[in-house]
Amino acid sequence: MDTILELENISKVYGRGHTAVKAVDNVSLQVKPGEIVLIMGPSGSGKTTLLSMAGLLLRPTDGHLRINGQEVSRFSERQLPALRLHNVGFVFQAYNLLGALTAVENVEVVMNMADVKGKAARTRAVELLTRLGLEHRLNHLPADLSGGEKQRVALARALANNPPLILADEPTGNLDSKIGHEVMELLCCGLGRDQGRAIVIVTHDHRLRDIADRVLWLEDGKLSEKESNWNGDYAWHGVTNP
Numbered sequence: 001m002d003t004i005l006e007l008e009n010i011s012k013v014y015g016r017g018h019t020a021v022k023a024v025d026n027v028s029l030q031v032k033p034g035e036i037v038l039i040m041g042p043s044g045s046g047k048t049t050l051l052s053m054a055g056l057l058l059r060p061t062d063g064h065l066r067i068n069g070q071e072v073s074r075f076s077e078r079q080l081p082a083l084r085l086h087n088v089g090f091v092f093q094a095y096n097l098l099g100a101l102t103a104v105e106n107v108e109v110v111m112n113m114a115d116v117k118g119k120a121a122r123t124r125a126v127e128l129l130t131r132l133g134l135e136h137r138l139n140h141l142p143a144d145l146s147g148g149e150k151q152r153v154a155l156a157r158a159l160a161n162n163p164p165l166i167l168a169d170e171p172t173g174n175l176d177s178k179i180g181h182e183v184m185e186l187l188c189c190g191l192g193r194d195q196g197r198a199i200v201i202v203t204h205d206h207r208l209r210d211i212a213d214r215v216l217w218l219e220d221g222k223l224s225e226k227e228s229n230w231n232g233d234y235a236w237h238g239v240t241n242p
């Protein structure tokens with residue numbers, strides 16, 4: 001197995017007729033174990049759409065998608081959650097934690113879905129959160145955690161079932177730059193990268209180019225390896241393009 005994620009001529013069209021939007025246009029991409037791939041591009045260029053398809057949250061309109069060697073189109077809607085659970089960890093900008101559950105419960109719940117229950121789930125959840133520096137926050141509710149802490153819980157949750165692929169959609173977008181950098185270190189240099197895991201990150205943060213194996217650019221739904229001129233968008237996101 002030498003490819004974790006394979007997109008072959010993937011497209012996504014939202015809507016139909018004269019209101020149809022081609023959000024992702026004929027994109028091909030292969031991501032191998034241990035690789036860190038950054039995807040950058042202007043607002044509305046299709047980054048979230050592309051990542052959602054890679055993370056099996058959204059079906060492509062066209063093209064083939066293979067995850068860990070398995071052709072995704074062969075899986076029914078009912079089978080997809082299990083495929084996703086074992087193969088993909090998703091980190092969202094908005095954390096997406098369950099507000100009624102504590103930090104440790106938020107991590108346990110995704111293991112429970114993968115049939116890891118009781119003491120085994122608790123032990124792994126505590127171990128992950130401890131490695132992420134949250135041993136003193138295990139029983140806090142998300143509302144009582146800082147942004148960086150919430151994002152570390154989200155990271156623990158994404159790693160809980162030990163998936164070979166992590167997808168992160170602007171994971172530091174809501175964090176100040178120092179905390180954001182710590183989260184990225186954990187994701188890309190620490191725990192996230194254990195066991196040759198592949199990581200795909202959508203980001204506007206140019207500093208992350210240093211840690212990436214590959215930087216790809218998405219514009220008008222088209223993916224390329226060449227940076228184009230979209231400095232204005234950085235101003236919009238409050239980030240200066242060096």
Ligand SMILES: Nc1ncnc2c1ncn2[C@@H]1O[C@H](COP(=O)(O)OP(=O)(O)OP(=O)(O)O)[C@@H](O)[C@H]1O
Pocket residue numbers: 014015021022023041042043044045046047048049050
């Ligand atoms: N559910 C939807 N229905 C219709 N159009 C959509 C839908 N979701 C996204 N779009 C459109 O598809 C295009 C790509 O959107 P997407 O969210 O993937 O962009 P993005 O690169 O993630 O942007 P941002 O940097 O602002 O998060 C945009 O033109 C958007 O308006």
Ligand SMILES: [Mg+2]
Pocket residue numbers: 047048049
């Ligand atoms: Mg987006």
